[in-house]
Structures are given as structure tokens and as C-alpha cells.
Amino acid sequence: MAQTGRECSIANALAVVGERWSLLALREINLGATKFDQIARNTGASRDILAARLRALVTAGVIERRLYQEHPPRHEYVSTEAGKALRPVLHALMEWGDRYATEGDPPTVLAHDCGAELRAQAVCSHCGGPVAWGENTRLVRLGTVR
Amino acid sequence: MAQTGRECSIANALAVVGERWSLLALREINLGATKFDQIARNTGASRDILAARLRALVTAGVIERRLYQEHPPRHEYVSTEAGKALRPVLHALMEWGDRYATEGDPPTVLAHDCGAELRAQAVCSHCGGPVAWGENTRLVRLGTVR
Numbered sequence: 001m002a003q004t005g006r007e008c009s010i011a012n013a014l015a016v017v018g019e020r021w022s023l024l025a026l027r028e029i030n031l032g033a034t035k036f037d038q039i040a041r042n043t044g045a046s047r048d049i050l051a052a053r054l055r056a057l058v059t060a061g062v063i064e065r066r067l068y069q070e071h072p073p074r075h076e077y078v079s080t081e082a083g084k085a086l087r088p089v090l091h092a093l094m095e096w097g098d099r100y101a102t103e104g105d106p107p108t109v110l111a112h113d114c115g116a117e118l119r120a121q122a123v124c125s126h127c128g129g130p131v132a133w134g135e136n137t138r139l140v141r142l143g144t145v146r
Numbered sequence: 147m148a149q150t151g152r153e154c155s156i157a158n159a160l161a162v163v164g165e166r167w168s169l170l171a172l173r174e175i176n177l178g179a180t181k182f183d184q185i186a187r188n189t190g191a192s193r194d195i196l197a198a199r200l201r202a203l204v205t206a207g208v209i210e211r212r213l214y215q216e217h218p219p220r221h222e223y224v225s226t227e228a229g230k231a232l233r234p235v236l237h238a239l240m241e242w243g244d245r246y247a248t249e250g251d252p253p254t255v256l257a258h259d260c261g262a263e264l265r266a267q268a269v270c271s272h273c274g275g276p277v278a279w280g281e282n283t284r285l286v287r288l289g290t291v292r
Contacts, residue, residue: 005190009243020164044151087279097155107289113282116272126262133233136259143253
């Protein structure tokens with residue numbers, strides 16, 4: 001994708017999902033609200049904007065539009081593998097929002113299979129040690145600025 | 147914050163940082179590019195849009211504008227604790243982008259202190275077991291739709 005600025009997978013990711021209504025639509029689809037009307041109501045997005053965002057996400061391969069009823073034809077939206085792989089992004093936003101952007105108790109709470117309320121911790125998949133961004137991590141390579 | 151749709155910390159977070167240039171500016175500031183001109187060049191943002199986004203981030207308490215030279219007065223932008231806490235969001239976007247939105251090798255690579263190239267894995271901070279969103283997690287409470 002032609003763009004100026006740093007060569008960067010964050011920028012590339014945001015070119016696909018870097019818009020409020022896109023990520024909120026993906027939240028709903030990943031929660032199982034797959035119909036257009038549900039997604040519109042549950043996100044609060046205007047129908048025109050939502051329709052445009054869903055089309056773009058289909059084109060990008062993040063969701064699929066699927067016929068679930070033939071007479072009359074009715075469609076739903078489901079996550080592809082790429083859409084499901086956005087869950088860590090959504091969860092990181094939720095944890096940040098719980099702490100810095102929401103007053104009062106977290107509106108949504110997950111539990112882990114172990115039974116505990118879920119608080120995720122990032123670990124290094126090689127050594128299993130905790131990851132503290134910028135403290136015990138370092139840059140090996142940084143995308144160049146074009 | 148008055149809004150329709152689901153009561154949700156993801157929505158609340160995106161109301162603060164849910165805009166492409168805001169997150170790219172935070173990427174640069176967290177990388178240590180703290181001057182306006184650097185942030186503009188390294189993100190590719192237009193100066194007007196960038197100035198508006200930085201002002202909003204200062205207002206939201208995610209970054210601070212700091213005088214680093216008195217004659218002539220020169221300012222830089224630094225992350226607050228809330229801004230540093232966005233690193234997991236940025237990293238989750240980078241990992242997704244590396245896989246689904248970037249052609250070829252990842253432009254930016256981090257290493258963990260153990261020496262290995264960093265691939266983060268989310269674990270439950272209670273039991274230490276792996277977290278697979280939607281597979282070994284379940285909703286305890288879901289924000290209501292207003």
C-alpha cells in the first residue's frame with residue numbers, strides 16, 4: 001500500500017481496521033451479533049457508515065458476508081481467520097479502556113477456563129518470561145521512514 | 147461519555163485513541179520521536195490533522211506537551227502512564243499487521259531480554275495458562291446496549 005511515513009505493520013493494520021466503527025463492528029461479529037441490524041444497534045453506528053465499513057472489511061478479507069436464508073435472501077457477517085485474529089487487539093483496547101477511559105466497573109468481564117476473572121499477561125513465547133514493553137524488550141529492526 | 151450502542155471499554159478507548167493518526171503518533175512518541183516535526187515526518191500525517199490529534203491526546207491525558215528549551219521556546223510530546231499503557235495495543239496491532247496486512251518480512255522486529263525474537267503470548271495472570279480468546283475464555287458480564 002502506497003503511503004508515506006514509517007514502513008510499519010501498525011500503519012498497515014490501521015489502514016484495514018483503523019477506524020472506530022470497523023473495530024466496533026468486529027467486536028459485535030466476534031461476540032456473535034452477525035446481522036446488520038444487530039451490529040448497527042449494538043455499535044450505535046449510522047447505517048450508511050456501517051454499510052461502508054462492512055464492505056471494506058469484506059474486501060480486506062477480515063469478514064465474510066454469508067447467505068443464511070434464501071427466501072427472502074438474508075445475509076450475515078462472520079469473521080474469517082484474520083477477523084478472529086483481531087481478538088487480541090480488541091482485548092488490549094478493552095483492558096486499556098477499563099483502566100483509562102471507563103468510569104466505574106468494567107462493563108464487560110471475561111473469565112479464563114481456570115475460573116478466574118481474566119487478566120491477560122503477555123509472556124515471551126520463547127522463554128515464558130513476562131513481557132514489559134520498552135523495559136525488557138528492545139528493537140532489533142525498525143521500519144524505515146519513506 | 148454520552149454515546150449509543152453497547153456500554154463498552156473498547157468503545158471508550160476508541161473515543162480517545164481510535165483514530166489512525168492518534169495511534170501512529172503514539173507509536174512515534176513511544177519510540178522516542180517526541181518533536182512535532184519528527185512525528186509528522188515519521189507518520190506521514192498532515193500537520194493540521196496531527197496538531198489536532200496531539201491536542202486531543204494531551205486533553206485526554208495520554209501524552210504531555212513539555213517545554214524542553216526556553217529560548218526560543220520548544221516543546222516535545224511525551225507519554226504519560228496512560229500513553230505507555232497503550233503499548234500492548236500497539237504491539238497487538240503490529241503482530242496482526244505483520245501477519246495479515248504487510249507483504250514480506252515484518253518491517254519492525256523486537257527482541258525479548260532472553261535474546262529471542264519477541265513473539266508475545268497471552269497467558270492468564272491467575273493460572274499462567276495460555277489464553278485463546280473465545281476458546282478458553284467466556285463472558286461473565288457483557289455491557290448492555292443503550
